[in-house]
Amino acid sequence: MKVSIDYDLCMGDRNCNKVCPEVFEYDEDQMISRVLVDAVPEHLEDLVRKAAEECAPKAIIVEE
Numbered sequence: 175m176k177v178s179i180d181y182d183l184c185m186g187d188r189n190c191n192k193v194c195p196e197v198f199e200y201d202e203d204q205m206i207s208r209v210l211v212d213a214v215p216e217h218l219e220d221l222v223r224k225a226a227e228e229c230a231p232k233a234i235i236v237e238e
């Protein structure tokens with residue numbers, strides 16, 4: 175699985191970072207989240223899906 179963030183949509187509420195900090199880092203200066211991994215480790219895939227579902231502006235793009 176791969177995941178990315180559409181920065182035209184991200185509103186920086188930090189939810190993805192709270193749901194899965196192993197994959198989403200929060201940038202305090204830019205007030206956006208960043209993806210830390212090239213490929214999502216298998217044991218974190220469900221959390222990444224949850225983060226994507228909960229992202230209000232639908233900025234998280236998951237490629238299965």
Ligand code: SF4
Pocket residue numbers: 179183184185186187188189190191206207225228229230231232233234
């Ligand atoms: S949950 Fe969505 S809007 Fe919020 S910081 Fe993460 S990518 Fe941005």
